[in-house]
Amino acid sequence: MISPGRLWWLFRRDLKRGWDASYHDYKTLPRIEEWEWPFWSEPPRSIPIHILTGEKDWRLSAWMLASWFQFSEHSWPIVIHDDGTLPAEGAATLLRLFGNARIISREEADSKVGAMLQAYPFCHDYRAAHPLALKIFDAPFFTTGERFMLFDSDLLFFNHPREILDWASVESDECWFNEDVREGSLITAREALEELDVKIWPRVNSGLCLLNKAAIDYDLCDRALALTSIPRGHPWRIEQTLLMLCASAHGKGGLLPRRYEVSLGKRASEDAVCRHYVGAVRDRFYAEGLKRLAAFLLPREKAAQ
Numbered sequence: 295m296i297s298p299g300r301l302w303w304l305f306r307r308d309l310k311r312g313w314d315a316s317y318h319d320y321k322t323l324p325r326i327e328e329w330e331w332p333f334w335s336e337p338p339r340s341i342p343i344h345i346l347t348g349e350k351d352w353r354l355s356a357w358m359l360a361s362w363f364q365f366s367e368h369s370w371p372i373v374i375h376d377d378g379t380l381p382a383e384g385a386a387t388l389l390r391l392f393g394n395a396r397i398i399s400r401e402e403a404d405s406k407v408g409a410m411l412q413a414y415p416f417c418h419d420y421r422a423a424h425p426l427a428l429k430i431f432d433a434p435f436f437t438t439g440e441r442f443m444l445f446d447s448d449l450l451f452f453n454h455p456r457e458i459l460d461w462a463s464v465e466s467d468e469c470w471f472n473e474d475v476r477e478g479s480l481i482t483a484r485e486a487l488e489e490l491d492v493k494i495w496p497r498v499n500s501g502l503c504l505l506n507k508a509a510i511d512y513d514l515c516d517r518a519l520a521l522t523s524i525p526r527g528h529p530w531r532i533e534q535t536l537l538m539l540c541a542s543a544h545g546k547g548g549l550l551p552r553r554y555e556v557s558l559g560k561r562a563s564e565d566a567v568c569r570h571y572v573g574a575v576r577d578r579f580y581a582e583g584l585k586r587l588a589a590f591l592l593p594r595e596k597a598a599q
Contacts, residue, residue, distance in 0.1 A: 315581035361451040443503065450569055453566065469493070471502065501570035
């Protein structure tokens with residue numbers, strides 16, 4: 295039973311974020327369970343998509359993946375990393391919606407990746423303290439091929455992702471990211487060059503990553519965590535900074551066009567391929583994103599108006 299304090303908090307939140315966000319959170323978000331993909335008989339593309347999810351965002355993950363399938367016009371191998379909070383209902387729904395998905399429990403991941411990271415003590419301690427570390431350490435560990443994609447749960451697609459499909463269709467050792475609204479690195483260019491001998495890429499956002507497994511350098515991550523100011527920064531930005539450092543040291547790739555959008559405005563641009571709804575605009579995931587996608591992803595006669 296919801297406590298009076300929780301009800302009051304929800305009321306204040308919903309009043310602040312507005313009718314559209316509240317309506318599509320309560321009404322449209324759960325209806326992703328009605329989504330169906332009619333092309334499971336066709337062979338999936340070879341490059342897997344890794345996501346990290348849990349109790350608070352597994353339905354967001356389902357919408358994200360459904361929008362990706364819709365606009366990429368292909369099915370893909372899906373690897374779902376449980377952050378340790380994914381409920382049984384969420385796991386069952388994700389497996390039903392995405393029949394070829396693999397869910398990696400936190401227990402399995404801790405056993406296998408934890409053992410591997412014993413050789414990298416600073417990485418090991420960071421992973422034990424922050425679930426977001428699973429994005430940089432677990433995704434490459436559980437990827438069988440040479441490349442993988444890493445998508446955040448609060449990402450939604452609206453148009454054909456031609457640049458991603460081009461990257462996925464040919465042999466490539468490049469790494470690509472969406473561009474952040476401002477610099478989010480926890481290390482300065484000078485510190486990275488002096489302490490790690492790395493010339494960093496600016497404004498990397500890790501909400502959407504196209505990665506080559508060879509670029510993920512555990513030794514570089516361990517040195518960065520040991521020698522620089524990164525661990526003292528905001529925990530939400532540590533894995534992003536480490537991914538940026540690895541890609542910068544690898545030296546191949548860069549930033550996707552700005553149509554792979556990270557923005558703080560009320561609406562995505564007209565030609566946006568996708569939008570990463572970062573924390574400051576998370577309410578727009580519901581008010582803009584779900585409202586816009588319902589007609590594409592839900593049965594037409596039932597789609598929310």
